[in-house]
Amino acid sequence: xxxxxxxxxxxxxxxxxxxxxxxxxxxxxxxxxxxxxxxxxxxxxxxxxxxxxxxxxxxxxxxxxxxxxxxxxxxxxxxxxxxxxxxxxxxxxxxxxxxxxxxxxxxxxxxxxxxxxxxxxxxxxxxxxxxxxxxxxxxxxxxxxxxxxxxxxxxxxxxxxxxxxxxxxxxxxxxxxxxxxxxxxxxxxxxxxxxxxxxxxxxxxxxxxxxxxxxxxxxxxxxxxxxxxxxxxxxxxxxxxxxxxxxxxxxxxxxxxxxxxxxxxxxxxxxxxxxxxxxxxxxxxxxxxxxxxxxxxxxxxxxxxxxxxxxxxxxxxxxxxxxxxxxxxxxxxxxxxxxxxxxxxxxxxxxxxxxxxxxxxxxxxxx
Amino acid sequence: xxxxxxxxxxxxxxxxxxxxxxxxxxxxxxxxxxxxxxxxxxxxxxxxxxxxxxxxxxxxxxxxxxxxxxxxxxxxx
Amino acid sequence: xxxxxxxxxxxxxxxxxxxxxxxxxxxxxxxxxxxxxxxxxxxxxxxxxxxxxxxxxxxxxxxxxxxxxxxxxxxxxxxxxxxxxxxxxxxxxxxxxxxxxxxxxxxxxxxxxxxxxxxxxxxxxxxxxxxxxxxxxxxxxxxxxxxxxxxxxxxxxxxxxxxxxxxxxxxxxxxxxxxxxxxxxxxxxxxxxxxxxxxxxxxxxxxxxxxxxxxxxxxxxxxxxxxxxxxxxxxxxxxxxxxxxxxxxxxxxxxxxxxxxxxxxxxxxxxxxxxxxxxxxxxxxxxxxxxxxxxxxxxxxxxxxxxxxxxxxxxxxxxxxxxxxxxxxxxxxxxxxxxxxxxx
Numbered sequence: 001x002x003x004x005x006x007x008x009x010x011x012x013x014x015x016x017x018x019x020x021x022x023x024x025x026x027x028x029x030x031x032x033x034x035x036x037x038x039x040x041x042x043x044x045x046x047x048x049x050x051x052x053x054x055x056x057x058x059x060x061x062x063x064x065x066x067x068x069x070x071x072x073x074x075x076x077x078x079x080x081x082x083x084x085x086x087x088x089x090x091x092x093x094x095x096x097x098x099x100x101x102x103x104x105x106x107x108x109x110x111x112x113x114x115x116x117x118x119x120x121x122x123x124x125x126x127x128x129x130x131x132x133x134x135x136x137x138x139x140x141x142x143x144x145x146x147x148x149x150x151x152x153x154x155x156x157x158x159x160x161x162x163x164x165x166x167x168x169x170x171x172x173x174x175x176x177x178x179x180x181x182x183x184x185x186x187x188x189x190x191x192x193x194x195x196x197x198x199x200x201x202x203x204x205x206x207x208x209x210x211x212x213x214x215x216x217x218x219x220x221x222x223x224x225x226x227x228x229x230x231x232x233x234x235x236x237x238x239x240x241x242x243x244x245x246x247x248x249x250x251x252x253x254x255x256x257x258x259x260x261x262x263x264x265x266x267x268x269x270x271x272x273x274x275x276x277x278x279x280x281x282x283x284x285x286x287x288x289x290x291x292x293x294x295x296x297x298x299x300x301x302x303x304x305x306x307x308x309x310x311x312x313x314x315x316x317x318x319x320x321x322x323x324x325x326x327x328x329x330x331x332x333x334x335x336x337x338x339x340x341x342x343x344x345x346x347x348x349x350x351x352x353x354x355x356x357x358x359x360x361x362x363x364x365x366x367x
Numbered sequence: 368x369x370x371x372x373x374x375x376x377x378x379x380x381x382x383x384x385x386x387x388x389x390x391x392x393x394x395x396x397x398x399x400x401x402x403x404x405x406x407x408x409x410x411x412x413x414x415x416x417x418x419x420x421x422x423x424x425x426x427x428x429x430x431x432x433x434x435x436x437x438x439x440x441x442x443x444x
Numbered sequence: 445x446x447x448x449x450x451x452x453x454x455x456x457x458x459x460x461x462x463x464x465x466x467x468x469x470x471x472x473x474x475x476x477x478x479x480x481x482x483x484x485x486x487x488x489x490x491x492x493x494x495x496x497x498x499x500x501x502x503x504x505x506x507x508x509x510x511x512x513x514x515x516x517x518x519x520x521x522x523x524x525x526x527x528x529x530x531x532x533x534x535x536x537x538x539x540x541x542x543x544x545x546x547x548x549x550x551x552x553x554x555x556x557x558x559x560x561x562x563x564x565x566x567x568x569x570x571x572x573x574x575x576x577x578x579x580x581x582x583x584x585x586x587x588x589x590x591x592x593x594x595x596x597x598x599x600x601x602x603x604x605x606x607x608x609x610x611x612x613x614x615x616x617x618x619x620x621x622x623x624x625x626x627x628x629x630x631x632x633x634x635x636x637x638x639x640x641x642x643x644x645x646x647x648x649x650x651x652x653x654x655x656x657x658x659x660x661x662x663x664x665x666x667x668x669x670x671x672x673x674x675x676x677x678x679x680x681x682x683x684x685x686x687x688x689x690x691x692x693x694x695x696x697x698x699x700x701x702x703x704x705x706x707x708x709x710x711x712x713x714x715x716x717x718x719x720x721x722x723x724x725x726x727x728x729x730x731x732x733x734x735x736x737x738x739x740x741x742x743x744x745x746x747x748x749x750x751x752x753x754x755x756x757x758x759x760x761x762x763x764x765x766x767x768x769x770x771x772x773x774x775x776x777x778x779x780x781x782x783x784x785x786x787x788x
Contacts, residue, residue: 108456114638115638
């Protein structure tokens with residue numbers, strides 16, 4: 001598979017690990033922001049290939065994990081509105097809300113359908129003019145343009161029976177929230193390569209400039225992550241924190257201007273609540289008034305769900321900020337498991353705790 | 368977040384492309400990219416192409432990895 | 445790993461309960477088995493081994509609720525025969541007779557039913573079993589999804605053959621009979637919302653003749669067998685590991701996956717280790733005989749791509765660990781439910 005297999009070469013991996021070993025003298029804490037990077041690290045066992053001085057801290061870049069339970073509650077309300085077909089990415093279908101999940105409601109008779117793309121949801125709207133299709137639009141900056149495009153196409157094609165339930169979050173405010181916290185124990189960031197396809201590399205410049213931390217934007221193959229780790233170590237060795245682009249085959253400085261324009265046209269920033277991190281101002285996207293007819297929250301009158309707090313025992317907030325690891329959490333693997341997750345980090349397979357649970361449990365003793 | 372896969376453009380039909388990975392084909396939107404051509408490799412996320420894969424940069428990255436150990440410090444930046 | 449038996453939480457059956465993963469184990473081990481338990485059932489193999497007047501019979505049942513009914517490489521009819529035949533074969537039983545029970549939804553097209561019956565006949569003839577009894581029910585529109593099929597099967601186990609889920613021993617080599625993920629991805633390629641075009645066909649096939657050849661190559665050398673259906677290879681190896689109280693070490697490089705299946709899995713964010721197969725088996729073989737059994741498998745049309753993919757090891761936690769082709773390693777865990785495509 002072109003542009004995938006070459007970046008999984010074990011011989012090149014060994015060389016990179018050798019180089020990394022040379023440079024890893026003192027402890028280094030690197031936060032990979034993106035849940036997709038967390039998944040790759042665990043899938044290939046990268047955290048065990050690098051010397052123990054290097055610790056990967058798993059950041060909040062998992063839109064499923066950080067979605068407050070109320071969002072699922074609202075999606076369920078939408079699913080039960082008259083004539084509604086609730087379409088969603090499969091990622092959200094098993095995520096528990098306060099009382100239930102979309103899959104559970106599907107079993108009880110709600111018309112909930114999984115799709116691979118917002119375009120599939122649009123097609124369902126076209127094919128079912130008597131029904132209203134709501135698309136549960138989640139994601140970071142990578143997905144926001146695709147959801148924006150669905151709205152623009154709906155308008156262009158006169159599909160008035162289509163709206164989105166917008167749950168978009170953005171990376172820079174979350175990173176700021178982590179770096180502004182009273183306690184920060186991070187040396188560097190691996191920036192999300194696919195968010196960067198859209199935003200460009202430039203959105204991370206504030207990190208070295210204002211906080212003095214190193215940043216490398218990384219691709220998603222295991223060699224990409226190893227090379228990014230090496231690049232970070234070199235920045236730290238040279239004392240020159242900056243933003244570097246390891247994913248040059250896909251990411252540019254400016255990003256995808258068309259995608260950025262689509263997002264600006266359809267959405268505007270808003271405050272957003274992040275599970276485990278609280279409210280982060282300006283970290284979300286909501287549908288502009290000009291597109292009200294495609295905004296599910298304006299098309300339907302929904303009951304505000306009761307705000308739910310994660311149980312006291314939940315330590316996700318500290319884990320998402322990199323202050324604790326899953327092993328440090330009292331309920332990891334006992335009261336909190338992937339089947340019955342108590343907090344954000346266990347909810348999706350990319351959350352730090354879920355990843356540790358599935359892929360790395362046997363190293364609990366050695367950490 | 369963000370599963371995006373490099374896929375080759377097999378054919379174009381307006382703004383929709385037929386893309387291929389390892390013999391598997393699916394449609395993808397090119398609404399968010401300009402000047403897409405048959406033979407291009409695109410990164411596809413949730414059914415949309417978000418970027419091209421630059422073959423020169425890809426080969427350059429691989430070459431850097433292969434030459435590891437002979438580089439000047441900072442050459443990767 | 446948590447071995448204690450928990451009732452499923454909640455008050456209703458969930459789709460995850462049928463998926464072959466952890467949730468299904470909760471339903472079966474935590475709710476169903478406690479009400480029915482007896483020593484034969486407790487073995488929890490794919491089939492029950494009955495000793496009736498000195499003749500050892502394998503007895504098994506399976507229900508088929510696949511959607512879509514027709515998919516590249518097969519249909520529900522072929523699955524219904526091969527699935528039960530294979531459950532018998534996994535215990536070393538030569539399949540002989542099947543029952544066939546149909547639950548038909550009012551409105552289901554007779555032409556489609558006929559197509560499926562032809563398929564059933566073809567599958568039965570291909571492996572020499574006869575369908576000797578059956579039942580037909582029709583339910584109101586909406587009470588069943590077009591067609592549900594149940595088959596039960598009976599077969600004979602020769603001589604001293606003892607193949608059971610709890611029979612794996614430390615040192616055993618793990619044999620996989622062929623490529624992973626063909627069936628599950630063939631189904632996915634037709635699934636609404638995720639369709640794609642690919643040269644992928646279900647691998648549904650009756651495995652008895654392959655098993656027979658492997659057994660003949662080294663009598664007594666095969667300690668355990670399982671067919672990796674729902675939940676994929678990952679579920680099958682984990683089940684054997686837990687029942688045999690052992691660990692396993694697998695080599696990713698040795699596990700065969702066809703290119704289009706890899707491509708489709710990458711596109712949808714799925715892992716081939718968890719995707720269903722309907723014409724493959726894993727066998728745990730005494731190390732002294734593993735190469736001979738492998739050669740027998742590879743000489744059989746259904747075992748051409750057979751490989752030795754790992755070894756049984758001591759492990760108090762009964763974990764299955766995969767050495768990745770990249771160089772690192774990770775646990776291969778049981779999933780809670782069916783693997784679903786993702787965009788994240």
